[in-house]
Amino acid sequence: MASLPVHLRAVAIDDLHPTQLTLGLQEVARRAKKMMALGEQEVDALFRRKPVPCAQGPGGQLYLVDHHHLCRAALVAGYKQVYLDLDRMIDHSRLDARAFWEVMEQEGYCWPIDADGNRRPFARIPSHVRDLTDNPWRTLARSVRGPAFRDDDETPFKEFMWGEYFRSFMSKRLIETDLDLARELAIKLAQLDEAQDLPGYMGAKPKD
Template sequence: MDFGYEECSSKSHRGGQLYQIRVADLHPTQSAVGLDEVYAKAEAMRKKSEDELTAYLITRPVPIVIGNDNKFCLTDHHHQARAVWEAAKKKNEAGIDQGNARVVVEVLYNWSVLKDYEFWKAMQGNGWVYLFDSQGGGPRQPASLPKHIKDLRNDPYRGLAWYVRSHFGYSKRPADFAEFQWAQFFRMRLILDNRLLRNEIEGVDILLSEMKEEDRNAIVEEAIALARSPEAAGLPGYSGFVSRG
């Protein structure tokens, strides 16, 4: 896969120029994704022709920061990058594989001169690293972050947050890790864990997309009600509680 852009390197710089990079060379700055969202995106990508997928990815450049030791650190769009990797696993209309799967990137900063502590302090200060694991535990050390996009774990509550937003339970807002804020909100209310305790699901590391439709709908409806309640006020994209009384 080739977008016709210069290949990103340790000498690339910010300034509006777009580069291309292999998905395999990207370094995550979070430990988890919602695989429900990833798999839905990947399935849509598999149906796109090469020209369609190229146009889609060019209009959605992935922001990165360049660190030392040639680390190309994602600051956003982990789900998109993982979806490209997943799409390349199987037969797809664009003919990409995991060896040539690429995305378009925009370099926010080249901080390759910064060493570990200084680099991660700057990343944390800009809200570009999320040091919590797939169960919401943390903060963890930056060294615990996955080394490859394929190693991102599934956070089922992040998947639930995506379902709720897709059903207009809240709106997308440009806030730091907004979807994870919603995931933690739902996690603290044990929406999935309560079903685990009642033996209604096999485990907490689940995919809502693999549930029976009626079970999935019940969970999403419960979460939407919570998302619209006063308890969620202050979260990014909160739509408010609408009373019909």
């Protein structure tokens, strides 16, 4: 393996703590399948292209700011470490636990909302990505990113925000029984005025 650039450092996934309660397990499975079809050098190149941004919390513990799905998929594919992006490291190590979580949420780096849209105490956030539960609304939002809302918007947790919006209009059963129909409906819902405050909103498409 080639030597690492100065802004990267290998880190065990076991040492990375989540900042959210859920993720989209379908997306995890898709990413893991792609990783398992690659050679080790290709996976290493993938991890170098997508280093994980983290925040240092109390005691110097590392908390994921992004790439929860990547880390979970890496575990499923049999990989135990990824690369830490030192250039994007946020230092909140001097804060106590309560202040840390409050600041993280204020900065948009924490999503303490479960799959049913209920806010949970920060203490309910699992300590490991393997314990994050499925959020089908996050899966739906990710599957329509691009057609429904802009792919280039970097707002943290934007797929969760869009997932919450879609959840207010359709049932979980629809996603489970007919994902294609749910996707078609989500794209139409994304064009409504009600979605205009969401990140990446594109508005209604012009009629032919």
